Structures are given as C-alpha cells and as structure tokens.
Amino acid sequence: MAPLHAQPVRPVLSCRDVEKLYGTRDNVTRALDGVSLDVAAGEYVAIMGPSGSGKTTLLNCISTIDRPTSGHIYVDGQDITALRPGQLSRFRRERLGFVFQDSNLLDTLTARENIALALTINRAPAREVPARVTGVAQRLGVADVLDKFPHEMSGGQKQRVAAARAIVTDPSLVLADEPTGALDSRNSRLLLESLEDLNNAGATIIMVTHDSFAASYARRALFLKDGRVWNELVRGTKTRKTFFNEIMDVVSFLGGEGADVR
Amino acid sequence: MYAKIALGNVRKSFRDFAVFFLTLAFGVCVFYAFGSITDQAAVIQMGEDQRSMVQALADILSGLSVFVVVILGFLVVYANRFLIRRRKREFGIYLTLGMDIRRVSLIVVIETLVVGVVALAVGLLLGLALSQVMMYVTAGLFEATIKGFVFAFSPTAALSTVACFAGIFLVTLVFNVSTVSRYKLIDLINADKVSEKVRLRSLPLSVVLFLASLALIGVAYKVLLEHGMMEEGPYFAIATGLVTVGTLLFFFSISGFALRALQATPRAYLSGLNMFVMRQLNSRINTAWLSISLVCAMLFLAICGVCTGFSVATGMNESLRVGTVYDMSLVSYPMGMVVQDAAPYEQDGPAAADGYDAIARLRADIPNYDELFRDAVQVNQYTYDADGNPIVDTTVEQLFANTDFTGNATVQTMMQGNTDQRLTVVPVSEYNALARMAGEKPVELAAGECLLWNDLSSLDELWDAVTAQNPEVEVGGQTLRFAEDPLVHLVFSDTAAGGTVSGALVVPDDMVPAGAGPSVTAVNLMYNGERTEVEPAAVAAIDEAYGDVMGQGSTLDAWPAWIATTAQGLLDQSSGTTVVVTYLAIYIGVVLLVCCATVLALQQLSEAADNVGRYRVLSELGAEKRMIDHALLAQIGVYFLFPLVVAVAHAAVALSVVNDIVALLTGFQIGTALVGTVAFVVALYGGYFLVTYLTSRGMLSRA
Structure with a gap:
C-alpha cells in the first residue's frame, strides 16, 4: 500500500526515499529501504513495527544522530542530510526535542535545572528562563518536583520532566523513543496524556513505540516492516479504544504470533 | 577459577588498573633511585670531602624516606580505593550470582596482588634506569668523573624498596578486603544510580563558613608575618593551626558558596553550561574537599621545599662569591x-x-x-x-x-x-x-x-x-x-x-x-x-x-x-652542599608534586568515565562540541587550579618569612628561586593537567 501524502497543512518533516545500509559490501543489511513520509505541523504520529523493522534507525536519522545512506530528510523545508557537523548541534538545539526510554536526565541537576539547561544551551535570555520552566512544568504536572534531583523522583515523574525538557524550547518536532518503555501502566497513561495535551496545544510529536496502547494516543500510526512503510492508520474521529483495536489488528497481522502463523 | 576471574578483570578494566599500576610503579621507581644514592656514589671517583657529603645526603634521605613512604602509601591506597569504588556494581553482580563475600574478597586480593607484583617489578626496573641517570648527574654536580660505563645496582635499596612496598601493599590489601566485606548488596546494586547528596544546603551557612575560612586564613597570615618563625611563644603553632582549619573550611564551603552565589545571579547561572559545570563541581566536592585539602597541603610543602632548597643552594653560592675575597x-x-x-x-x-x-x-x-x-x-x-x-x-x-x-x-x-x-x-x-x-x-x-x-x-x-x-x-x-x-x-x-x-x-x-x-x-x-x-x-x-x-x-x-x-x-665544600640541598629539594618536590597531580588526574579520569553519559545528554540537547569542551576544561581546571592557588598563597606568605631567615644566613633573596620553582611546578603540574584534560576529552568524544 502506497503512503498517503494528502496533508492539508505544510509538512514539518518530509522523508524522501531514505535508505540506510549497514555492514560491508558482501554482507549488507538494509535497515531502511526507501522510506518516504510527511508529518504536518501539529500532528502526533506513532511509528510502529516489530524489532528490526528500522523504526529506531529512522528516528536516529531524523534526529541527526545518524546519517542516511541516501535520500533526503527535510525539517521545516531544510535538508538536514546536507548539514555540516557544526550546524547539526544548532539544528538539534533549535528544532528538536527528545524524550528517551530512560529519561536521560542529568543526575547532578535538579528537575528545574534539567529543564532550564535546554534553554540555556539554546542561549535563551536568562530573565525568560524561570517563567518558561515553571510554565512547562505546570503543563506536565511536575511543578511540585522541580527542586528534586532525579534520584528523588519516580520513573513517571522523570519521564514527564524529560518531556518538559524536550518541549520547553518550542521545537518544531518532538521525538520520543519508546517513552513508556520503562514505565508501569499508570505512569504510562499519565505520560501519554501529557503528550496528548502537548499535541493539543500545538506540538508536533513523532513517537517510536512497539506498544499498541501507547500508539493509540497518536492521531496517526505508521507501520514499518523490513525498512519500508508498510501500512498506515489514521485515528480521525474514532475513539482511542477503537483506534487501539485497529492497531492491534495490524500488529498481530504484521508481527508476533500472527506473522509466525502466516 | 577465582584467579581466572581476577586476571580477566585486570585485563578488562585495564584503564582503571593502569592508574593504580602507574602510581605504584612510579613510587617504587623514585624510592629505589634515591635510596640507592650511596651505591651510585661508590662508583664515582670523588674526593673524601665529597664522599662524606654523599653519606650525609644518604642519611638525610633515609630519614626522609619514612615521610615519603607515608605519602606514597596514601597515594597507593587512594588510587586503589578509586578502583574498588568504581567496581561496586560488578561486586554486586557476583553477590547476586550467589558468590559469598569472602570469595569476592579473594578475587580482589588476587587482583591487587597481580597488579602489585608486576608494578613492583616494573618500578624496580625503571628505578634502576633512573638511578643510572642520577649517577651521571651526581658526578656532574660534583665535577667528578665515572670511568667508562658502570652499572650500579644497590641490593640494600632494592630490598628496602621491596620491604616498604610490601608493607604499603599489605595495608592496601587489608583495606580492600575490609571495604569489600562491609558492602551491602543493595548499595552495590544501586551504586550507579544514587548521586551524592548536597551536604551543605543553606546559603547563609555556606556563606558564613566561607567567610570564616577566609578570616581564619587572614588572621594566620597576619600572625605569621608579624611574628616570624623564630620568635619565642606559640605564634608559629597558632598560625599553622589557624591556616589548617581555615584551608579545610575553605575547600569544604567554597563550592556550596560559589553555587549559591552564582544562583543568586541568574544572568550568569542561566547561561550556557555554567549551571551544569557548577553542579558537576558541587556534586563531587562533598567527598573531594578532604583530598583537595590534602593536595593543597602537599603542593604547599612541595613549593616551600623546592623553593627554600634552591634558594639556600643558590644563596650559598652567591654569598660564597661575595664572601671569598681573600685566598686565606x-x-x-x-x-x-x-x-x-x-x-x-x-x-x-x-x-x-x-x-x-x-x-x-x-x-x-x-x-x-x-x-x-x-x-x-x-x-x-x-x-x-x-x-x-x-x-x-x-x-x-x-x-x-x-x-x-x-x-x-x-x-x-x-x-x-x-x-x-x-x-x-x-x-x-x-x-x-x-x-x-x-x-x-x-x-x-x-x-x-x-x-x-x-x-x-x-x-x-x-x-x-x-x-x-x-x-x-x-x-x-x-x-x-x-x-x-x-x-x-x-x-x-x-x-x-x-x-x-x-x-x-x-x-x-x-x-x-x-x-x-x-x-x-x-x-x-x-x-x-x-x-x-x-x-x-x-x-x-x-x-x-x-x-x-x-x-x-x-x-x-x-x-x-x-x-x-x-x-x-x-x-669545594659548597659544591657538595649544593648537591645535597638540590637533591633533597628535587626529591621532596617531585614526589609531592607528582603525588598531587596523580591524585587529581585520577579523580578526573575516573569522573570522566562517569561523565560520558552526562556529556552525551548535553550533545543530544544540542550543545556544541566547543561548548562541551569548555565545560570540561572548566571542570578539570577548577580542580587543578584551586588547590594550586591556595597553596601558592600560603607558600608566598610562609616563604616571605623563610626568606628573612635565609637572607639573614646567606644574604640571598628567595624571590629569585621562586621564578624557577614556579616554572618547575607549572611545567610538571601543568603537564598533568593537560594530559588529564586531553584524555578526558578523548574519552568523551570516543563515547
């Protein structure tokens, strides 16, 4: 099935025929095999797929942590595959926000400082920093743990602080890599609701996950298989529950036992 | 089987062991080289006067060796402690796998033994080489000659070196075993997760302590400058006591004070990586303040020793030049x-x-x-x-x-x-x-x-x-x-x-x-x-x-x-005295300086390994390489610079008093020697700093 490109608004992210090859000439692994997709401003996209489908490689290419072998990736119309190493830091700093599976907070800094650091690295004026930090912390429900150190917080709180750090700079794109991977179901739900709120407030989010429940919070779900975009589901006006069931169908068809049976 | 694990460990975490190994080998090398000075001199053709000078030097050196052994012992135990602490998690895994704590201790004992014996052997070999070089230098200083190539080996020095380091080693072993056997499994498993708590929380308290430390140091300076070292009464002891307490307090409170002070000025605190650097420093100063104080004290001794030694030697030559007008x-x-x-x-x-x-x-x-x-x-x-x-x-x-x-x-x-x-x-x-x-x-x-x-x-x-x-x-x-x-x-x-x-x-x-x-x-x-x-x-x-x-x-x-x-x-006499004093100054100075620099380098390198993750986060947040390098430089620089600055300040005051005595005896001003000493310190210490920075930077960029 061909990917859908009919987006009503200008795309924040466009991938065009992105390929990523690993290994030597004799033994090539095709991690990404011509992926093309668009993400519009304000979208919330979940990228799903079984292990080895290339979803993390795709995210690494989008986040400039890795470079595609061929193809182009545009963020806000700028070709990031053509950026020099010096420009990459600036691109990451200004356009991207990251949320990782392990929150990746700095253990020597308090929550407040962890969030503020994203701003100070971005050279935000010092007088704006405290208000922006408090504002985003309130939106994510972590205002009361701002002066705690990461080891004094629960896993869920850490992930939400990480989310706050990711969006405090108003990035064009928030990239989340298995953000609920290390959380229990209650904390997962809290984080996912927070991300949904952020999306409702205008943030563009791309989330890589193998968890159908997490993906059901997105507005659109893309399925990767063997390095290609294999299927796409759009939530539209459906309830989250219905969307979840649809995703489950695809997942069981795509991977897991379903695939084995086939 | 335990020996196999132990050997495997040494091979695997070679970098960590390398520091411990180098420290031990360096200690053995220096200790042997200076201990063998009498035997070196035996092969030099020199006058009776000069020979008695060498004997005097050897006597002083053997007295000093007690002091040097204590310093080196501290260094070895310290290097070893770092090694043990860095591997808490590994020990935790052994324990969860059902190994009992005595077996874990056994592994540690074998590890330490292997590294220690090899370090002793390598150190002795290096010491032999160094003593061979020193022999020619000694001959040069005495304007004496050595006929042909002579190889001097000193069995007594080798034996006493082995004995001393076997002792140090035993202490290390006992220390290791007792540390390991006191560990609780839960702490070991969580070792990586819990960072140190900030001990000094309140701004007013750290400000008060910081100001108190400055006041103490100031009063000590004043007492010393006013009363000198020779005056009867408790003044010198008082000054020493005050400056010791003041310095300890200074390093205890400085990071807390600086952190709070910087937090009070958001313009500086919320700029670039300043916040991160301050927190990095503060997170470690809680355990580091004591070792930093010790480093400061050793630097102080090194500067004073080298400086006084050189100025006495130069002063004697100078007053000789002035004082030998008549032939008899x-x-x-x-x-x-x-x-x-x-x-x-x-x-x-x-x-x-x-x-x-x-x-x-x-x-x-x-x-x-x-x-x-x-x-x-x-x-x-x-x-x-x-x-x-x-x-x-x-x-x-x-x-x-x-x-x-x-x-x-x-x-x-x-x-x-x-x-x-x-x-x-x-x-x-x-x-x-x-x-x-x-x-x-x-x-x-x-x-x-x-x-x-x-x-x-x-x-x-x-x-x-x-x-x-x-x-x-x-x-x-x-x-x-x-x-x-x-x-x-x-x-x-x-x-x-x-x-x-x-x-x-x-x-x-x-x-x-x-x-x-x-x-x-x-x-x-x-x-x-x-x-x-x-x-x-x-x-x-x-x-x-x-x-x-x-x-x-x-x-x-x-x-x-x-x-x-x-x-x-x-x-004639003075050439001997110059050799004695110069050697003493270099021996003490080099041992202390290298000791300080090694402690700091160890701390920083070990931290760098821990910091890899943190610096990666900074990079992901979009911090440029230059920004990160600056943060690293600031972090390591502060650790190297602070004890040096305080030690130089202390030494300047102490030396101005020593200067009066030296000047009185020889008519020579220490200031002249200070330039040379500072150059020497900067070269050695600065070299260590540079190596530490470059190695840490390499570790971060490789990760």
Missing part, C-alpha cells in the same frame, strides 16, 4: 673568646707577647712564608682598653632601644636577642689597608667622625635605621658623629655565611687607646700565584705551624690562628 683568612681571639664586661680579657697570652702582630708571628713560624703569600693585612677589633673598660660607651642595647625599626620580623627578633653585645672599634688605617688589598676604595675619615662596618647585607636596613636615628656615639669619653654614608661593607674575613662582622665602628687611629689588646684579629692573606696551585702548600704550612692549637684547647693559645679558612676550601 686566619681569625683568632687574642684575649680569649668568651668575654663579658664583668670578666675582662686576659692579657698575658702568646698574642700579647708578640705585641699582637700576627703577621710577624706567621713569618717567624712559616719558613717559606714569602714563597707562599704575596700580601697580607691584619685587622683588629678592639672592645676593651688596657684597664678592661669598654672603649665604646654607647651600648648596642641603647642604640636598639632608641631606634624605631619596622623591618621584617626575623631581624627584629634578632635585635632583641643580641643586645648584650658590645660595639667594637677598628682603626681606619687597618680598614683602608684591607680595602686596598681587596681592590676597594679606601675611606677618608675626618676628626670626630666614624663609620659602621657591616658585611651582612641583610642587616643593612637595620643599621641604616640605627645610624640615621642615632647620629652620634660615645667612644672613650668623646662624641663621634657617623660620617655621611655611614655604612661600609668590606668582607672582614673569608666566609660562606654571608658576613662575619656586624656593628664594628671604624674610627680614627688615635681613638684606639694605647695598650689595648684586640678582641678579634683577622689576617687576610693573598697567595703568591694561582689559588688552586698554592692552596695545598699553604694549607699544609698553616697545619704544620698551628695544627696543634687550631680549633682546640683554649682560644687564648690559638695565636694567630683559631680558625683558618681558605676560599678554595669553602668553594
């Missing part, structure tokens, strides 16, 4: 040595029988006098007239009492201790004869005028003040004025000590009462020919004539030579 000096006390007003001179010694003419006596006693000496001048200092009354009525006590002297503390202390001395007089004609022989300008003295003779340059300031504030002195019932430019500095007799006369009045010849005998007589002689050629014969002649009375028995009988000094003899 004979000093005698024709009326006995110990003289007080109450017990006047004896006037019936051999000197009186000769009419106090020492040169005539020399001519009579030495058959080949004219062959040996081309010129001689006798200078006499008179204290009492023929009836035993003091010639100078004004006493030293009066002069000092009437002088307002605000110079350095050490000289002031000396002023107070020397007031029962009498001023002496020297006839101006004798002074001028000596000046002519030395090639200096003679002085002219009008009637009623006098001059003050002082060849101790460090006391010029004092005598300047005295003569300026006491323009007149009473001599033999008359009043004499100090001439314009009242101080003369001619060397009284050959000396290595910077001067031998301080406070003699040069007066018109008729002011010396008839019939008075001199209390001090110096005959300064010039050889008839090259100094080195005539020296042996001249010394032999003097020995032959006066060997039986010189320096023994009654001073009264030792006429005309109680002490015989030759310029060549002083110069």
Whole structure:
C-alpha cells in the first residue's frame, strides 16, 4: 500500500526515499529501504513495527544522530542530510526535542535545572528562563518536583520532566523513543496524556513505540516492516479504544504470533 | 577459577588498573633511585670531602624516606580505593550470582596482588634506569668523573624498596578486603544510580563558613608575618593551626558558596553550561574537599621545599662569591673568646707577647712564608682598653632601644636577642689597608667622625635605621658623629655565611687607646700565584705551624690562628652542599608534586568515565562540541587550579618569612628561586593537567 501524502497543512518533516545500509559490501543489511513520509505541523504520529523493522534507525536519522545512506530528510523545508557537523548541534538545539526510554536526565541537576539547561544551551535570555520552566512544568504536572534531583523522583515523574525538557524550547518536532518503555501502566497513561495535551496545544510529536496502547494516543500510526512503510492508520474521529483495536489488528497481522502463523 | 576471574578483570578494566599500576610503579621507581644514592656514589671517583657529603645526603634521605613512604602509601591506597569504588556494581553482580563475600574478597586480593607484583617489578626496573641517570648527574654536580660505563645496582635499596612496598601493599590489601566485606548488596546494586547528596544546603551557612575560612586564613597570615618563625611563644603553632582549619573550611564551603552565589545571579547561572559545570563541581566536592585539602597541603610543602632548597643552594653560592675575597683568612681571639664586661680579657697570652702582630708571628713560624703569600693585612677589633673598660660607651642595647625599626620580623627578633653585645672599634688605617688589598676604595675619615662596618647585607636596613636615628656615639669619653654614608661593607674575613662582622665602628687611629689588646684579629692573606696551585702548600704550612692549637684547647693559645679558612676550601665544600640541598629539594618536590597531580588526574579520569553519559545528554540537547569542551576544561581546571592557588598563597606568605631567615644566613633573596620553582611546578603540574584534560576529552568524544 502506497503512503498517503494528502496533508492539508505544510509538512514539518518530509522523508524522501531514505535508505540506510549497514555492514560491508558482501554482507549488507538494509535497515531502511526507501522510506518516504510527511508529518504536518501539529500532528502526533506513532511509528510502529516489530524489532528490526528500522523504526529506531529512522528516528536516529531524523534526529541527526545518524546519517542516511541516501535520500533526503527535510525539517521545516531544510535538508538536514546536507548539514555540516557544526550546524547539526544548532539544528538539534533549535528544532528538536527528545524524550528517551530512560529519561536521560542529568543526575547532578535538579528537575528545574534539567529543564532550564535546554534553554540555556539554546542561549535563551536568562530573565525568560524561570517563567518558561515553571510554565512547562505546570503543563506536565511536575511543578511540585522541580527542586528534586532525579534520584528523588519516580520513573513517571522523570519521564514527564524529560518531556518538559524536550518541549520547553518550542521545537518544531518532538521525538520520543519508546517513552513508556520503562514505565508501569499508570505512569504510562499519565505520560501519554501529557503528550496528548502537548499535541493539543500545538506540538508536533513523532513517537517510536512497539506498544499498541501507547500508539493509540497518536492521531496517526505508521507501520514499518523490513525498512519500508508498510501500512498506515489514521485515528480521525474514532475513539482511542477503537483506534487501539485497529492497531492491534495490524500488529498481530504484521508481527508476533500472527506473522509466525502466516 | 577465582584467579581466572581476577586476571580477566585486570585485563578488562585495564584503564582503571593502569592508574593504580602507574602510581605504584612510579613510587617504587623514585624510592629505589634515591635510596640507592650511596651505591651510585661508590662508583664515582670523588674526593673524601665529597664522599662524606654523599653519606650525609644518604642519611638525610633515609630519614626522609619514612615521610615519603607515608605519602606514597596514601597515594597507593587512594588510587586503589578509586578502583574498588568504581567496581561496586560488578561486586554486586557476583553477590547476586550467589558468590559469598569472602570469595569476592579473594578475587580482589588476587587482583591487587597481580597488579602489585608486576608494578613492583616494573618500578624496580625503571628505578634502576633512573638511578643510572642520577649517577651521571651526581658526578656532574660534583665535577667528578665515572670511568667508562658502570652499572650500579644497590641490593640494600632494592630490598628496602621491596620491604616498604610490601608493607604499603599489605595495608592496601587489608583495606580492600575490609571495604569489600562491609558492602551491602543493595548499595552495590544501586551504586550507579544514587548521586551524592548536597551536604551543605543553606546559603547563609555556606556563606558564613566561607567567610570564616577566609578570616581564619587572614588572621594566620597576619600572625605569621608579624611574628616570624623564630620568635619565642606559640605564634608559629597558632598560625599553622589557624591556616589548617581555615584551608579545610575553605575547600569544604567554597563550592556550596560559589553555587549559591552564582544562583543568586541568574544572568550568569542561566547561561550556557555554567549551571551544569557548577553542579558537576558541587556534586563531587562533598567527598573531594578532604583530598583537595590534602593536595593543597602537599603542593604547599612541595613549593616551600623546592623553593627554600634552591634558594639556600643558590644563596650559598652567591654569598660564597661575595664572601671569598681573600685566598686565606686566619681569625683568632687574642684575649680569649668568651668575654663579658664583668670578666675582662686576659692579657698575658702568646698574642700579647708578640705585641699582637700576627703577621710577624706567621713569618717567624712559616719558613717559606714569602714563597707562599704575596700580601697580607691584619685587622683588629678592639672592645676593651688596657684597664678592661669598654672603649665604646654607647651600648648596642641603647642604640636598639632608641631606634624605631619596622623591618621584617626575623631581624627584629634578632635585635632583641643580641643586645648584650658590645660595639667594637677598628682603626681606619687597618680598614683602608684591607680595602686596598681587596681592590676597594679606601675611606677618608675626618676628626670626630666614624663609620659602621657591616658585611651582612641583610642587616643593612637595620643599621641604616640605627645610624640615621642615632647620629652620634660615645667612644672613650668623646662624641663621634657617623660620617655621611655611614655604612661600609668590606668582607672582614673569608666566609660562606654571608658576613662575619656586624656593628664594628671604624674610627680614627688615635681613638684606639694605647695598650689595648684586640678582641678579634683577622689576617687576610693573598697567595703568591694561582689559588688552586698554592692552596695545598699553604694549607699544609698553616697545619704544620698551628695544627696543634687550631680549633682546640683554649682560644687564648690559638695565636694567630683559631680558625683558618681558605676560599678554595669553602668553594669545594659548597659544591657538595649544593648537591645535597638540590637533591633533597628535587626529591621532596617531585614526589609531592607528582603525588598531587596523580591524585587529581585520577579523580578526573575516573569522573570522566562517569561523565560520558552526562556529556552525551548535553550533545543530544544540542550543545556544541566547543561548548562541551569548555565545560570540561572548566571542570578539570577548577580542580587543578584551586588547590594550586591556595597553596601558592600560603607558600608566598610562609616563604616571605623563610626568606628573612635565609637572607639573614646567606644574604640571598628567595624571590629569585621562586621564578624557577614556579616554572618547575607549572611545567610538571601543568603537564598533568593537560594530559588529564586531553584524555578526558578523548574519552568523551570516543563515547
């Protein structure tokens, strides 16, 4: 099935025929095999797929942590595959926000400082920093743990602080890599609701996950298989529950036992 | 099986072990090289004087070794502790796999043993190489020669090295086993997760402690500068105590203080990576403050030791150059040595029988006098007239009492201790004869005028003040004025000590009462020919004539030579002393400096490994490489710079006091040595800093 490109608004992210090859000439692994997709401003996209489908490689290419072998990736119309190493830091700093599976907070800094650091690295004026930090912390429900150190917080709180750090700079794109991977179901739900709120407030989010429940919070779900975009589901006006069931169908068809049976 | 695990561990975490290994090997190497100095010297062809110097050096070094072993022991235990702490998680895994704690200890013991034995062997080999190099350097310093290639091995030094390090090693082992067996599984498993808590939380408290530490250090400086090191009383101990407590407090509170202070200025705190750097520093200073204080103390000792050592050595050479004007000096006390007003001179010694003419006596006693000496001048200092009354009525006590002297503390202390001395007089004609022989300008003295003779340059300031504030002195019932430019500095007799006369009045010849005998007589002689050629014969002649009375028995009988000094003899001796002092300074200085630098480098490298994750997060947040490098540089720089700055400040104050003493003894100012010392410290310490920074940066960028 061909990917859908009919987006009503200008795309924040466009991938065009992105390929990523690993290994030597004799033994090539095709991690990404011509992926093309668009993400519009304000979208919330979940990228799903079984292990080895290339979803993390795709995210690494989008986040400039890795470079595609061929193809182009545009963020806000700028070709990031053509950026020099010096420009990459600036691109990451200004356009991207990251949320990782392990929150990746700095253990020597308090929550407040962890969030503020994203701003100070971005050279935000010092007088704006405290208000922006408090504002985003309130939106994510972590205002009361701002002066705690990461080891004094629960896993869920850490992930939400990480989310706050990711969006405090108003990035064009928030990239989340298995953000609920290390959380229990209650904390997962809290984080996912927070991300949904952020999306409702205008943030563009791309989330890589193998968890159908997490993906059901997105507005659109893309399925990767063997390095290609294999299927796409759009939530539209459906309830989250219905969307979840649809995703489950695809997942069981795509991977897991379903695939084995086939 | 446990040995296999242990060996595997050593191979795997080679970098961590490398630091421990290098520290141990370095200690062994230095310890052996300096311990073997006697055996090194055995193969050098040198004079008897120099050999006794080397023996003296060896004795001092073996005394010092106790101190060095303690320092090195600390270093080894410290390096080892780092190693153990970094591997908490690994031990945790062993325990969860069901290994019991004694087995884990066994693994640690085997590991330490393997690394230790190899380090000992490598260290000894390096030590052999270093001692071989030192042997040639020693020979060079003594201007002696080594015939052909000689290999010197010192079994005693090797044995004592092995013994000492086996001891250090045992302590390390006991320490390791006790540390490991006290671990709780839960702490081990969580070791990586829990970062240190900030111990000092409140801003007011850290500010108060910080200010208190500054105050303590300030008071200590003031006490030391005002009272010096020589003054009686508890001042020196008080200053030392205050500065120790102050320094500890300083390092304890500085990071908390700096953090809170910076937080109070958001413009700085919320800029770039400043916040991150401050937190990095603060997160570790809680455990680091003690070791930083220790590093500071060791740096202080190193700077003071090297600086004092070099300045004493240089000072001695300098005062030798100034003090060896005549080829030979004979000093005698024709009326006995110990003289007080109450017990006047004896006037019936051999000197009186000769009419106090020492040169005539020399001519009579030495058959080949004219062959040996081309010129001689006798200078006499008179204290009492023929009836035993003091010639100078004004006493030293009066002069000092009437002088307002605000110079350095050490000289002031000396002023107070020397007031029962009498001023002496020297006839101006004798002074001028000596000046002519030395090639200096003679002085002219009008009637009623006098001059003050002082060849101790460090006391010029004092005598300047005295003569300026006491323009007149009473001599033999008359009043004499100090001439314009009242101080003369001619060397009284050959000396290595910077001067031998301080406070003699040069007066018109008729002011010396008839019939008075001199209390001090110096005959300064010039050889008839090259100094080195005539020296042996001249010394032999003097020995032959006066060997039986010189320096023994009654001073009264030792006429005309109680002490015989030759310029060549002083110069020979000093080359030995220079070697001794230079070696001591380098030994202590290098050991301490390397020790400090290693401790800091260890800390930083070990932290760098922990920091890889943190710096990766910074990079993901979009911090540029340059920004990250700056943060790393700041972090490591602070650790290296702070103890150095504090140590230099302490050393500057302490040395300014030591300087007074050294200057008094040798007339040499430490400032000259300070430049060399600082260059030495900066090169060694800075090198360590650079290596640490570059290695850490490499670790981060490779990750």
